[in-house]
Amino acid sequence: MTERRNTMNGGISVPRGLAGVAVTNTEIGDVRGDEGYYHYRGQDAVELARTRSFEEVWHLLAIGHLPASREAESFRDRVAPLRSLPAPVVDVLPAICAATEDPLHVLRTALSLWGSTMGLRPMYDAPESERLDGALAAVAVTPTILAAAHRLQRGLTPIEPDPQLGLAEDYLRMVTGRVPEPRDARAVETYLVSTMDHGFNASTFTARVVASTGADLAACVVAALGAFSGPRHGGAPGRALEALDEIGSVDHAEGYVRGHVLRDERIMGFGHAVYRTRDPRSEMLRGIAQGYDHPLVDLAVQVEEIFERTLAELKPGRELHANVEFYAGVVMKMAGLDPAMFTPTFCVARMVGWTANIMEQGRDTKIIRPSARYVGPIPAPAAT
Numbered sequence: 001m002t003e004r005r006n007t008m009n010g011g012i013s014v015p016r017g018l019a020g021v022a023v024t025n026t027e028i029g030d031v032r033g034d035e036g037y038y039h040y041r042g043q044d045a046v047e048l049a050r051t052r053s054f055e056e057v058w059h060l061l062a063i064g065h066l067p068a069s070r071e072a073e074s075f076r077d078r079v080a081p082l083r084s085l086p087a088p089v090v091d092v093l094p095a096i097c098a099a100t101e102d103p104l105h106v107l108r109t110a111l112s113l114w115g116s117t118m119g120l121r122p123m124y125d126a127p128e129s130e131r132l133d134g135a136l137a138a139v140a141v142t143p144t145i146l147a148a149a150h151r152l153q154r155g156l157t158p159i160e161p162d163p164q165l166g167l168a169e170d171y172l173r174m175v176t177g178r179v180p181e182p183r184d185a186r187a188v189e190t191y192l193v194s195t196m197d198h199g200f201n202a203s204t205f206t207a208r209v210v211a212s213t214g215a216d217l218a219a220c221v222v223a224a225l226g227a228f229s230g231p232r233h234g235g236a237p238g239r240a241l242e243a244l245d246e247i248g249s250v251d252h253a254e255g256y257v258r259g260h261v262l263r264d265e266r267i268m269g270f271g272h273a274v275y276r277t278r279d280p281r282s283e284m285l286r287g288i289a290q291g292y293d294h295p296l297v298d299l300a301v302q303v304e305e306i307f308e309r310t311l312a313e314l315k316p317g318r319e320l321h322a323n324v325e326f327y328a329g330v331v332m333k334m335a336g337l338d339p340a341m342f343t344p345t346f347c348v349a350r351m352v353g354w355t356a357n358i359m360e361q362g363r364d365t366k367i368i369r370p371s372a373r374y375v376g377p378i379p380a381p382a383a384t
């Protein structure tokens with residue numbers, strides 16, 4: 001039988017990758033690529049990162065507004081104890097860590113068990129207050145699981161959370177094994193706040209698709225983690241740092257960028273799918289990095305300038321500037337984090353955005369169920 005192509009199916013036409021398609025309404029935040037600006041619930045995200053704590057901005061995203069001082073205190077008291085892991089998760093972590101070197105693999109497996117241990121019900125059956133309890137707890141256990149994974153994978157004993165500390169400081173302490181310098185804790189906290197949410201990226205969309213089915217909250221965040229783990233998404237702040245290591249000295253920067261462009265290779269930490277101007281996160285992180293008097297920071301600042309200038313010459317009109325990853329690795333390294341923890345640290349922040357999106361989607365009773373345009377062979381007519 002001659003193969004024919006089906007060109008009917010309603011004539012649905014969608015851009016590749018759903019680029020530019022708005023699939024839902026949200027009050028959580030937005031990215032304005034042309035302006036180099038993004039916000040959380042209408043508040044300048046960079047300003048929040050500069051001035052607010054992790055918990056305050058978490059409250060903004062989870063509860064809906066920035067807390068007044070009393071509210072902030074009671075929110076901290078509510079979420080700090082949630083950092084402790086249930087015994088079944090503690091017991092199984094060494095076995096998971098023996099099977100993988102990737103802390104994100106540990107996280108996705110441990111979170112799945114955590115959800116079952118906590119008895120999380122499908123969101124379909126759970127009232128709003130129960131969903132919120134799960135959402136806050138999912139964010140709170142993430143740094144504990146990741147820090148434990150980091151230590152277990154190095155033959156070290158995991159460190160218990162300290163509810164007296166803020167989440168960012170405690171995370172750094174649980175990873176490194178020492179109480180961090182205030183400057184380091186604040187650097188990590190600022191980075192975390194600045195990366196909590198960033199538009200309708202692939203993992204956020206994934207989390208919302210699963211939430212729309214009424215699944216339980218652990219299922220939603222594990223699905224988001226799966227999307228996040230892909231090289232096209234979760235990114236690798238480590239790769240930009242590796243490039244700086246490879247360049248080594250500012251004299252090599254121009255040759256490095258010319259060589260890459262000639263071979264049609266990307267410069268890590270440059271360019272952005274949405275920003276057509278400077279990435280506001282990279283500008284802020286540059287400022288934090290410059291607070292450290294270190295040759296790596298000087299190298300990064302000089303290399304950024306050379307990369308930007310050379311890319312403008314080689315790729316005119318493309319607006320290629322440093323993105324969030326260019327300085328994220330530098331800041332995290334200065335604060336004492338191992339490169340293996342760069343992407344997991346990004347995930348600690350993003351868990352706040354995912355859970356806020358899951359909560360929001362959970363209030364919508366409509367399942368997300370798009371269509372595909374069928375372009376395969378037309379089925380043979382049924383025999384009569």
Ligand SMILES: CC(C)(COP(=O)(O)OP(=O)(O)OC[C@H]1O[C@@H](n2cnc3c(N)ncnc32)[C@H](O)[C@@H]1OP(=O)(O)O)[C@@H](O)C(=O)NCCC(=O)NCCS
Binds near residue numbers: 236261270273324
């Ligand atoms: C982030 C990224 C995928 C966005 O890409 P995009 O906006 O979709 O841009 P395109 O892939 O369409 O590229 C547009 C042009 O800019 C060039 N370009 C984009 N990013 C570049 C980079 N980092 N280095 C060199 N050239 C780059 C492309 O080669 C292309 O040139 P051409 O038009 O001559 O073919 C891309 O900039 C990239 O790969 N960056 C490096 C990885 C990175 O830092 N990722 C973290 C992002 S937060």
